[in-house]
Amino acid sequence: QQQVKQSPQSLIVQKGGISIINCAYENTAFDYFPWYQQFPGKGPALLIAIRPDVSEKKEGRFTISFNKSAKQFSLHIMDSQPGDSATYFCAASMGGTSYGKLTFGQGTILTVHP
């Protein structure tokens, strides 16, 4: 059972464009929603995260939009750069001692052309 569904599987964007990746979740007990970035041959690294008590969080060129009623959240990358080319994963976890038990989406391979 895939509790976090991510789309698209792959995304090609021109330099300077906006990249948008979407995720939908089923479990309303999820309390923490991070996005991870992974480069080839490396482990994932936290990019940005949000809790359900806010609808948007921005860090530099990266923004998470969160819609609790629709059970959806998305990552927006503004002014996309070739260095942003990587695989992006959304994830979710419940609170308390379970926050570290992440359920990941399937991943999106982002390619930014110069």
Place this chain on the structure above:
Amino acid sequence: NAGVTQTPKFQVLKTGQSMTLQCAQDMNHEYMSWYRQDPGMGLRLIHYSVGAGITDQGEVPNGYNVSRSTTEDFPLRLLSAAPSQTSVYFCASSYPGLAGSYEQYFGPGTRLTVT
């Protein structure tokens, strides 16, 4: 700090063989996890630990054993390897941070092939 380290980086096993994937962290994190990454499926949680002596199963625990005798180490054991366990394995550690920060730090991964 070395962060999260994993050994070996690559491993080839024959069906039925056993082995242990090593994971260590030097950040004094209480929480540690093992994930496997397969194409098109993201990362899936295998086992989880909230401290020494405490472990819990994740989404795909069958065929894997863990134990946590120290805060630093969290080895993953494959008792009888199967081709379905061919994957990239990631270990991660984390701690309850300030203001709701729950960052997990991932190791570089172990690429395992079972023939």
